[in-house]
Amino acid sequence: SEGYFSSHFMGEEKIMSMIGSSDPSGSLLDYAPGFHRYLSELGYSPWAAEKHLYLMAYLSRWLEMESISFCDLTTSRIEEFFCIRRLEGRSDLRTPRSLEQLIAYLGKLGLTLKPQISTEPLDVFLVNYHRYLTSERGLTEGSAHFYLNVARLFVMERPGVTQIEWTGLCARDVTKFTAATCRSRSISSTRSVISAMRCLLRFLRLEGLTNLDLDQAVLSVAGRSSSLPRGISSxxxxxxxxxxxxxxxxxxxxxxxxxxxxxxxxxxxxxxxxxxxxxxxxxxxxxxxxxxxxxxxxxxxxxxxxxxxxxxxxxxxxxxxxxxxxxxxxxxxxxxxxxxxxxxxxxxxxxxxxxxxxxxxxxxxxxxxxxxxxxxxxxxxxxxxxxxxxxxxxxxxxxxxxxxxxxxxxxxxxx
Incomplete structure (x- = not known):
């Protein structure tokens, strides 16, 4: 498939004429002209765009050999595909991130990969919590990411293998975790952790995972920053x-x-x-x-x-x-x-x-x-x-x- 595209940046007619040849194969090649234009719009140079077109042709042929469709690709199969490329000694586009633009382009056309839904208890809990933070609390992605990190640390301390065990959660657990997490943080960072913990505990009460209002067990930060707002000179x-x-x-x-x-x-x-x-x-x-x-x-x-x-x-x-x-x-x-x-x-x-x-x-x-x-x-x-x-x-x-x-x-x- 590396010989499928010429060494020069091609127009749509040339791409379409090459698709009809007997060397390349696979259903993805029908989208080559559009993907070519998409890469151009994103500012890819002719040389870089060619490499992505080569990768598309290579993937199309591999999918046909494996008798699977693009939409059936999973994380493990994508990694398998790139493992083969690396073993063959390919010098570039060797990781799953290389498919980012192709996946984005095909997604615009309705060809989307199946969502990789994890059944791990921690992952399921964090997905639900993220939905709560963004849809009901209206947090930005940056704030939600911080709150999720705090929640992840807290949940990882809970017992349970097949499911997270919330029975027995008490104020002592909250205080112990908060004290340990904030021990080396600044006052402003500690305040952020406190806010994240209160939000998490309200979520647990809302979901019925605990019948205690444990957000009241998270104490306010003692003290305040003594420094004045610091600007720079004109x-x-x-x-x-x-x-x-x-x-x-x-x-x-x-x-x-x-x-x-x-x-x-x-x-x-x-x-x-x-x-x-x-x-x-x-x-x-x-x-x-x-x-x-x-x-x-x-x-x-x-x-x-x-x-x-x-x-x-x-x-x-x-x-x-x-x-x-x-x-x-x-x-x-x-x-x-x-x-x-x-x-x-x-x-x-x-x-x-x-x-x-x-x-x-x-x-x-x-x-x-x-x-x-x-x-x-x-x-x-x-x-x-x-x-x-x-x-x-x-x-x-x-x-x-x-x-x-x-x-x-x-x-x-x-x-």
């Missing part, structure tokens, strides 16, 4: 922005991302979630998709608008995705997760010669700068997308001049 912000090369594709994209972080104090997930439809160019406004489904409409500053327009007009690939920020190499699609935003900041900090700054510190920077310019805490909360005034009130601690004005004088002792 000089460091300037250095971050100036470190980007606007004449390069990646520099142009990263500059627009950094401006959004430095002007609006966006969370990494909010940058990733930004869609083309969220920018209202006529009204000079931008819609931020925040936590909990919150959508805030904010004015679009001139410098941010200019950076976005420059990126969208000259750099952003012309693809069907509605995400504003895309990968610049194949497969071209929206940025995967907040780790991408942290990588953008990491590169910028290295170029600027400053210590690494995470997106949250840039939120602090935006808030403290607004506070210094006399912006009210209510308006700061609107810009940052806070759900409650208590969160924004934390920044009042850095307004030394404002605190000095309302502070009472220390009483003098009269002898």
């Amino acid at each position: 000089g460091e912000v300037t250095a971050l922005l100036d470190s980007c090369d606007p004449t390069s594709a990646i520099g142009c994209r990263d500059y627009a991302i950094l401006l959004l972080l430095c002007r609006f104090g966006l969370r990494g997930g909010e940058v990733i979630a930004l869609k083309l439809d969220d920018i209202d160019w006529r009204s000079a406004e931008i819609i931020i998709n925040g936590k909990g489904g919150r959508r805030d409409r904010l004015p679009l500053p001139a410098d941010v608008g200019a950076a976005l327009a420059n990126y969208l007009q000259f750099v952003r690939p012309q693809v069907t995705s509605r995400c504003v920020f895309l990968r610049l190499s194949a497969p071209i699609r929206g940025l995967g997760n907040t780790g991408t935003i942290r990588s953008v900041l990491d590169r910028a900090c290295s170029r600027a010669g400053i210590a690494y700054v995470n997106p949250h510190r840039l939120r602090h920077t935006v808030a403290t700068e607004m506070l210094r310019k006399g912006v009210s805490l209510h308006d700061i909360g609107q810009v940052l997308g806070h759900h409650g005034e208590a969160t924004t009130a934390n920044y009042a601690r850095v307004d030394i001049d404002g605190l000095r004005a309302v502070a009472r004088c220390w009483p003098e002792v009269v002898s």
